[in-house]
Amino acid sequence: MPSELMDLMHGIQELADARPDYDRAQAYYEGEVPEVFASSRIRRALRANDIDFDLNFAKTAVNAVVDRLEVAAITSPDKTVNDLIAKLWDDNNLALELPDLHRRGCEYGDAYLICLPFVDDNGTVLRVEMFYNSPQTVRIIYSQENPRLKEFAIKRWVDGCYRRVELYYPDRIERWTTKKNASGKDEADWEHWLAGPDEDTGEVDPESWIIEHDWGEIPVFHYRTDRPYGVPEHFGAYGPQNAINKLQSTHMGTVDYQGFPQRYALTEAATTDTSDLEPGDWDDADFPPDDRGMGPSDSGDDSSLKAGPGELMLLRGFKAVGQFDAAQPAVFLDPIIFNVRAMAQITTTPTWMFDPSGEQPSGQSVRGQDAGFTRKICNRQLSFGSTHREAFVFSLRQLGVEDPMVDVRWVPAETVDTQEGWQTVGEKIRNGVPRKQALMEAGYRAEQVDEWLEGVDDAELSRRVGILAAVADSAQKLGAAAALGVVTSEQVQALLTGALSDIELLAGVEAKT
Template sequence: MEAALDDEAIDPRADLMYGIDELREARPGYDQAQTYYDGKVPEVFVNARLRRALQANNIDFDLNFAKTPVNAITNRLKIASITSPDDATNKLISQIWQDNQLNLEMKNLFRRAGEFGDAYLMVLPVEDDNGAVVRVEMFYNSPQTVRIIYAEDNPRRKAFTIKRWCDGPYLRAELYYDDRTERWTTGKNSKGDRAADWLHWPADEDPESWVIEHDWGEQPVFHFRTDRPYGVPEHFGAYGPQNAITKLQATHMGTVDYQGAPQRYALTETATTDTSDLEPGDFNDGDWPEDDRGTGPRDSGEDSSLKAGPGEMWLLRGYKSVGQFDAANPDVFLDPITFNVKAMAQITETPLRMFDPQSSAQRSGVSYQEEDSPFVSKIEDRQTGYGSEAHAAFVFALRRLGIPDPVVTVDWVPARSVSSAEGWATVQAKIASGVPRRQALMEAGYRAEQVDAWLAGTDDAELQRRVDVLASLADSAQKLGAAAALGVITSEQVTGLLAGTIDDLEALATAQEEG
């Protein structure tokens, strides 16, 4: 849909109402994603009687695995640097980063993008009294209240952006265009369902301020998303397994009381059920109603006067046999939970060890790489998409601060880097086979600027020596870890040995460079 035109025949609220409808239709999906991430999904029971029984006992045991796919990716998404070859531009980038606490804001932005599939970064210039831009504010906005509407003829072009929120008894909305911002409001306690409910939202001293014109040529909203035109939550595939886990866990917890205190029974012969010679004291006080004497104790949950202990004697009158009902086998619940966790890992392309760290015991680095391959590819896709939006946001901000054509580079911490003995052995083999040193190290997961710094002034022999040292160190770390697992050496001793070795290597390298 195109932005509102100047033609008076076109309803000026057309874009507003269209955007509100889009927000309303998308909201349930975002709410559902938030519910699964927060672990507040209610258990689903086919049997209504069982559902009522558990609800009556207020059974609620959260076992939330659905958030793991989101957190696993967020933890790997770290911007290493945003830089420019121009020193003045670099200073402005550093100022923007610090002023907006982007070390925290970006992490939250990436997590929300994973949780909802979409997240928006607002970039708003702040002017002084003379109209000069003095700083730029960057902050996250939820897709539950903001939505970019893309042009139908070109889905990469933003037609306009709507932001709608509640402000006490009023509803507010802003529409962002390439050349202006429109501000709208409802009357007090209005639902805002009709176009007539929406009025211009001017400042008291300026009736025309409901439209703020600018010459930016673009909208100050940047869309971080997992897909196009709108994203899909990273844990969307976890919804089904999480439903099963929630149901299994709730039902399992409902049987725990029976495992700790099994339900018992007593069988009687018809001819021997007369217990009229028993005294009320033979059972707990209050178990014998005056009108029920001789008919047996009530089902109060405390029927037995038998005491367990050394020297105690149990006298059972009128009972043929006694016994107890076996509680449900825990494996009936735990095994399906394990299956659903594995299914969740496969569906969301998240390594199983991120759900269950114990699953990684006694595994090689090669098997990790094979398991991580789809996961790492997904992270690299996110780095590409999010990096493009981060680049656009900083270019926009720098232009507002007076840099007409800023050159900006966004670098990420590698999604995967070599740290195992097998990995460094592979690097050695590549270099020995003729692969250029720079290429081999970049394929190991290190950034180009890191590799260039390492290679500066380093000949082939020195590089080979360093690779050999790293390979030996990784191999030693792996063997020491196995020794610690067997109890031959403590983990503290392993840490001390490796730390001392690394310190010695760093001191030696420094001495060589200074020499």
């Protein structure tokens, strides 16, 4: 194999090998996984009628993490650099791009951000484009000797009757294309993807398939939940979700029997006369509808058994009648609940996030249930935040900043907002824990705490914590009152809004005095 084709074919093979797992993760997230039935007859019946009763709980394991991954700010101590960060943010609409990047990173386990500088004719960088790419089409190949070292990155896509590939290196980008309608599986299918003819000379540069640059870095940045490649957040939910799909579909199959029980009649063989009975009480499949679109079972004359005052039910030739009881719903619902709990345990997701009733535990019980989940969120913030920093440092260097400092801050994975939580903060402070440390352990950022503590002594802080605990206690009790119907939710909101406004006003007066 020619040396220039080795990386190309290796990258294509890596993409092909990884693609099924990413497709599977996508299917489970979107709820497109078919039920597994031992009976081929049942499989055919469900497929023929396009029946879908799926309860997609696996998606919750992904969304629960994504909802906690909110970037608070990306900043720099240098004002000029801050202005450039703001430009990158606005130029690339990162307020929408980053949440989608986080979601895909959690859904697939991997996601990629490509950052490409765009220059004018004089070589001046006008902007840097930062955009998400799916791991189904992009992959970074790492060194076997040093797994943290990127050897190159590959991006593959279909363009009409051609297949295109770009290989990214620290000093160049190689562009490849297949011959028309070629599959791209063989080396002979690929050739250099040359740029168009020169506007002045009309000639094609035979070396234009290579774009040289001096970036010194591969412009592809890898967001991942593990190393070297990630694992979907809902990977552990695949098995329980399969069980739930099967149980739910089977349960829905029994609903017909609960609404329309299957009946039976025991006959005396010598005396049975069924000449007056219509064939098939409930099945009109063999009887085409009349001009009014009605079948035999729509006529009201299907059976001699008529219920009503003064009606006589005549049973000729039958010695006993009855019906078969359908399976009880608990036979299916109880195992579904078990599998949901198993899914929560395996994916380290709080059980209450899967609760269809919408009931959320309150107080310290939530913090206890969320402990493992919060640690997972912190790990994701650490991993994704490091990659955010790398991408912004690279982009700022292309804009002319030699050694930029970038700070990525997240909205806390967990903050104290209950009476028990604020009472705990107060107890820590009263027992000697530094004020800043106690508030940071409550989930608030260091710069927030510094701003709050400026000019505030221990006594004042203790008083403020007490007020917050009282407000949290009142909110909890008013919420319970609203649930009981004693007050309306609008009244509760008005009361709390008024109380908070009074507290803010009082704080402002005290600050002036």
